[in-house]
Each structure stands twice: as C-alpha cells, then as structure tokens.
Amino acid sequence: MPNQDETLLLLHINEAIATIRDKDLLFKIVTTKLRLIFPFDLIGINVFDAELKNKRLFLRDYYGEEDLLPALPGHPNAFSPIAGSPIEQLVAAPHVHQITLLEYMGDYPDYEPFTRMKRLDIMHVTAVPLSTGGRLTGFLILASRRNPNLSSNDERLLEKIGSLIAVAVANTLAFEEVARREQERTLQLHITNALLSIKQREPLLRAVAEALSQVVPFEYFGIRVQRAGQGQAFQAFAEFWRTGAEAPLEALGPDRDQDESLRNEAGIYQQSTELLQVAAIYSGPEFRALAVRYPRLRYVYEHYHTRALLVAPIWQRPDGAAVLTLSAAHPDAFRPEDLATVQGLTPQIALALENLFAFEQIEELKALVEQERTYLVDEINTSVRFGADSGTFVGSGPALQQVQLRISQVAPTDTTVLISGETGTGKELVARELHNVSPRHARALIKPNCAALPAQLIESELFGHEKGAFTGAVERRVGKFELANGGSIFLDEIGELPLDLQAKLLRVLQEREFERVGGTKVLHSDARVIAATNRVLADEVAAGRFRADLYYRLNVFPIELAPLRERREDIEPLLRHFVQRLSKRLGKPPRQVRPADLAALQAYAWPGNIRELEHVLEQAIIVSQGPFLEFGGFAAAPLAAGGTAAISVLGNVPLKTLKEQARDHIMAALTRTGGRVSGAQGAALLLDINPKTLEARMKKLGIRRTVGVEAP
Known part of the structure; x- marks a missing residue:
C-alpha cells in the first residue's frame, strides 16, 4: 500500500473520531x-474490563447479503469471562494475529460464534489489539471468507488503525458513562415528580417501573412490601418486552400468588429473610441453584424462564420490609453498574412508598369524615315532618304526650329502642329526638334504610366491604355501623331485613363486633341502636319471617306511635304548622282553611298519616288562588264544595278496616299518577315511601297492575 493512501486513511479515521x-x-x-x-465480511470490537478478566461485544457488523448472525441475546453491555474463550490466547500475546478458525476450533469446539462463522464459510480472522496509554483495552476482529494474506506493512498499518479505534472506543465509553449518569439524574427527577404528584398505588408503581426501564433493561419488575401489624402486603409486576410494549400492571396480595400450591409450601417466605435482605445479582448456575432450593424462584425459573434476578432492598426495619426486584431471561442481563444504579434510587422509591401509604391513609380518613359530614348535613336539612323547626313536637294530645315521656325516660341511656307505627307517623323524628337529647348528640345519627337497597347490598351498606370483595368493589368502603361508632344508628324498616343478615345484626347487638364483607379483621362499634318498623314484628316472628332472638334483643324499650286518625285533636295544630312552613318554602301567601274543610280533614282516616297530611296541604297551597286553601279532588271527595261528602261517607257507612283504607289510599295515589x-x-x-316498599305492599294488598293503572 502506498504511504500516501495509508496517510490519507489514517487522516480520515482521525477526523471522524475528532468530529463525530x-x-x-x-x-x-x-x-x-x-x-x-x-x-x-464481518467486523467486531471486543472491549475488556480494567483487570482483563471479562469482555463484552462493543460493535458487530456483517457485510453479507443477509444478516445470518442475529444480535446476541441479553443485556447489550453484558460482560462474559475471557477465560475459556479464544480471546484468552489473544490477550496472552497482544499483537496482530492472522489465524484460521480451524486452528482455534480444536481448542474451543463449543464456541458458538465460531460455529456460526463456519456455517457462513467465514474461516479467516485477523485480530488487532486496541491499546490506550500502553494498556490493552480490547481487540478489533476482522473476519473474511478469503485469506487476506496481509503483509508486514499491512499489519503495522492495522496496529496504527487499532490505536485510533481504541481512542474512539474510549471516548465513546466515556460519553456513554456521562449519558448514563445524566439518565440517572433524569430518572431521579422523574421519580421525585411522581412521588409528589401521584397518589394512587398502581400509577405510582407503573411510573417507577417505566422510569427504571429507561436505564436498566429488564423483563419483570416487582416491589414487595410487608407491613407488620397492619395485615398489608402487596406485590406488583410490570412486564417490559424488548420491543418496549408492556403488559398491564397487576397488584397481587400475599395470598394471591400465581400458583395455589406455592402458598402452602414450607419455606416460601423465607426468601424474604434469606435472599431479599441483601442487595445482589443472582444469575447463571447460582440462580439455578437457588431455584432448586426455593419454590418461588423455581416457579419463575420454570414458568417465566427467568435466569437472572437483581435484588435491591428498599428498607428493613422492625415494622416491615420492602424490596425491589428486576428479573430477566438472559443470565448476563444485569451488571454491577445496574445494581448500583437501582440502589442509588431506593431512597427516593422508599420516600415514594411512604408518601403513597400516607396518601392512602389520608384518603381513608377523608372518606370517613366526608361520610359523617354528609350525614350531619342531612340531619340539618331533613325537614321535620310533624315537629316544629326547633325539634319540639306539634300537638298536645295524650298519645303524643306519652311518646314524649317515653323519649325522656330512655334517651339518657344506651338502651336499644324499637319504634313501631304505621307509615308516616313520624318514627324517624322520634329517633332523631332520642339521639338529640342523648349523651351521644355530638356525633352523627346514621340512618341506613333496610328496604331502600337490594338484599345483596344491605350487608355492605351496614358493615362495609374490602376492595375486591365482589364485582364493583373497587375500593374499601366503611359501613354504617363503623361510621356510627360513638353515635347512634337508626335502622328504619327493620322488618325488611333478610333472615341471613338478621343473624349478623344480632351479633352486633350482642357482641358489638362485625367484619367487613370480604374482610377478616374483627371491628367493633359502640353505636346506640334505634330500630323502627311499620310491621307487627310479633306476627312476623310467628310467620317465620323474623328471628325471635333478634326481636327480643330489639324490643328492649318499645315506643309505639299512634296513627293520626287516633290523634284527631292534633290535626289542627299540625295543619297550621304545615301551612305556615310550606307557604314560606313555596313562596305562597298563607291562606285560611274553611271550617268545613277542617272538619273534613279531621274526619278523614289518613291511612298515610302525618306524611299524607303534609302532602295534601302542599298540593292545596300550590293550586290555591283565593283567600282559602282549595282541596279539590282530595280523596275523591269534593271538599271544596263544602265537605259534606267526606263527612257523610264517614258518618253513614261502616268504617273500613285499616287494610281496606291502605288499599284505597294506594289506589287513589296510582289513579292520580296514571299508574x-x-x-x-x-x-x-306522592306517598313518600320507597318504591320497592310500595310495590311490596301492592302485592300484599292484592293490587294488580291493570290497564287502568299500569306503571310505565
């Protein structure tokens, strides 16, 4: 080769190194x-570590028509031992070597790169040492199908080129190290931003996993946290393929392993104490030996083809432990630098987890406070159906006086109270008054309605549920008994409670303890129980629809409310109270009631009791135009014409039974609403009752949906 061409080649290479x-x-x-x-036909660059113990492939390119040498699996920067490979002979004599594969394959018959090169008929290899500052840093390998027959001048030129390439490799490695450190700083910032902004478990773990994948290639990511004394442990996995696509993150509890048998195999959780307390990389034969010893590692070895595991403890302390693990299918996937990178990030990950737990606890407390606030606001805004705005009852009849006496007697105690009476007689008002004058008045009165929910949801409503307890349970929910701790709980329409839940309610009354749906932790509630029913529970017990033991536990202090037809002396003060209050709320001027209309109202049987009276008055206030309230159409009796129809009906015809009155009243309501x-x-x-309760009463009273009263 002419010296001019040699010089020109060296200048081109040197310029490229200096500028690119x-x-x-x-x-x-x-x-x-x-x-x-x-x-x-093939070029490759191997670089060595400082001790000349390990090598890794820095560059490889094949100049055939088709690339029949696929990229080596595993970490792109994975080191492998020099000893036991053909490179050890080159390191022993660091000069330009011209060799044939046949010379080396006798000593290294199982060396896979040589086997593949032979299949391509590439049999000649030129090895050029790479040195900087007098230190061997690697080898440049040129392989070809034809014998290059290099001269001594060619070898000297290759040595010079090798020196330039060694500088280029050293510069590139330095740039890569700077870029790696910059990536680490970026990753630290990313995780910091995540822990400051992300307050949910799954998004936080995903953010950490995705950030780590930018600097450490892996296939599976996991964080396991065990918190002593709180019954909380979780493990999360995210799968990152080399293509960059990831499988969904899955949060796993300690009892939701991939294989049922693993949970019962002795020693499985010893891994946490024996292996996961120390930062380490397990790979190759070492990982295989551990897989033989530990069931969990054997499982991932066999089912996920894991061959390398990186372990980085996040914390180890008396109240629990946390550890981060990365795994991969190639035994050389992780380097010591990767472990150092992950360890450098564990303080931030630890802070992120602590913040996560704090956020979750705050959210639980906020939910509890919000639910109690909702009930308190409801208490303030609930209209008092037959009492004055101050909470005192309206009326002075003997039946009402007896109720007030019973309230004053039992309110200072924690005794369970059973309020009975027809619909609309004011059972909820009595319960509220009981609570307000009791020592528990500073806490909320919680009011679940046993008839307002489907049977399958009543248990969750009363006792709460854990996340995942059933379909739709996306988060933990606090039950009404837990919320009522220290206050009172009003179980309205207790007679509607299913039999299976009656036993659980009996346990709360007897032991004051319960569990959430899907939970195992026993919770306690110091709630004063006030129950109400419009049924005759003694009859329900006789019919087998209500537990006798629960009935006797509830009926410790009964308060019975008389229907409005037995308190006719209270109708006039109730009427004037409602007219004044409703007129103000509806923005209407207060109107007088004709004496005849008052007499008719007092004569009416009021199957809907005080609630029905209020609704009749509200309708009259809305439609009236003159100085008097107009009651046209009320109970199908022309009260506005003088009221004689209602009075004569009540005076000359035998009184109907209560069941008949209720049936007529429901039929009248259905007629008004078109069915x-x-x-x-x-x-x-219109009747101010739950639709399901109305449907049940219609069925009980034999009211069928006909064409005339068909509900749409």
Missing part, C-alpha cells in the same frame, strides 16, 4: 473506510 460523537455513525464511517483497504309507581311523577313519591 454519534457512536453508530462514527463506526459506520470508520468500518466503511477500513473496508476499502482491507476487504472483510306510575316510581320516578318524579310516581305514587311512591
């Missing part, structure tokens, strides 16, 4: 220039 910082572009230019002078039961224009709203 992109690794791929730099070595593409260098190898292209080099191939113009030294034809070859609609529920909704804004339904009979249930």
